[in-house]
Amino acid sequence: MRAVQILVDKAYPNRDEFAVKRHELRDLLTEVTHNASQREAIEIYLATEAVMGVPIPASLMVTAEPENPSLPRQMPVSLLADGIRDRYGEGAQVSVVTLPSGEAVRGRREELSEDSLELGQDKARPNTLLEFFLPVPHSTAWLVLTFSAPLKELADAQVQMFDAIAASFRWSD
Template identity: 30%
Template sequence: MVHAAGASVVTAAARAVSDFRILLPPGWARVPLDGRAPLRIKNLVTERVRDLPAPRRAELRPWLARELTAAVAAAARHGGIDVLLSVDPVAGRPVPASGLITHVRGRGDGTLESLLRTLGSGGEGVRVRELGVVEVAGARAVRRLTSRQEKVPDEDGGPGAVLTVTQVDFFVPVPGSDGLLLLTFSTPVEQLGPPLVKLFDVMGGSLRWVSS
């Protein structure tokens, strides 16, 4: 079963489109990055741990609240309007995967070909594995699959581990405007990359505009 999540993308130049919807897999949650985010996180944590035994609930509640708060704070710093989080464990273990939706103004008025040229370089430390044009919401969009390595220090400030982050980006022109809706999905676990990329493609391809 999948669930539809929606959010507003309202600008003076895009009044024809007031909303979009994207399908969420079971175990995923959407947190709009507005003034109610802290309350949404609190309610989400309560809902997710409600049916657990008391000792496990007491152990999991603060961890989940801390992880969700950190993810939402990071998404807000990057100008996101929605964060999508995998919050339910699979086989007793959390699935480290997330999505960020950002509205980028003034970047969708060029051709997809020019966008492809810009995105092809990837950037420092970023390996572009796939780049091309796909169909999203009945129109052409750009999809990019990249990987990069990130150093994560341990709790004692030591060198820690090096993680390989797999990321799928969808650059979707917003109808009636010069903006883009950027959908970014990622996982920091290299072994989970291939199956999660398939899931990310389904999620990104499910986006639909809702007319006002």
């Protein structure tokens, strides 16, 4: 929780002038870190920069799907893409993409979690999520990058940035 407070102080240093916004940001960051903990995240990155004094929220959570000893080799990315399409339904855009790290599954969808609703997020303003499922070389494990853009008006621009970040990922031997 100390890290959350540091980020809130950095985004809104004036406690009196921005008390409501500080409270909203603290609640949002607490939700994000709680979700990351529930999903056993390896890493979480939160955007703390502001444009003209207004924070532009975005996050990246890195998780891993561990090796499956019952599989003799890595599941084909096309098969995983089909499963993700089935899981998220018609509203999701799922495709197989080629990144510098190799073939991966890319999925874009909108989601409004129960935690977000409890924090008062409008049902008409879901978060935009962009996920990349990258097969870990020489194993049956997957690395999952989950990007989140909570501002609908900026989602398309942020997704372009998220795509660029995913394209910068490389495996090393």
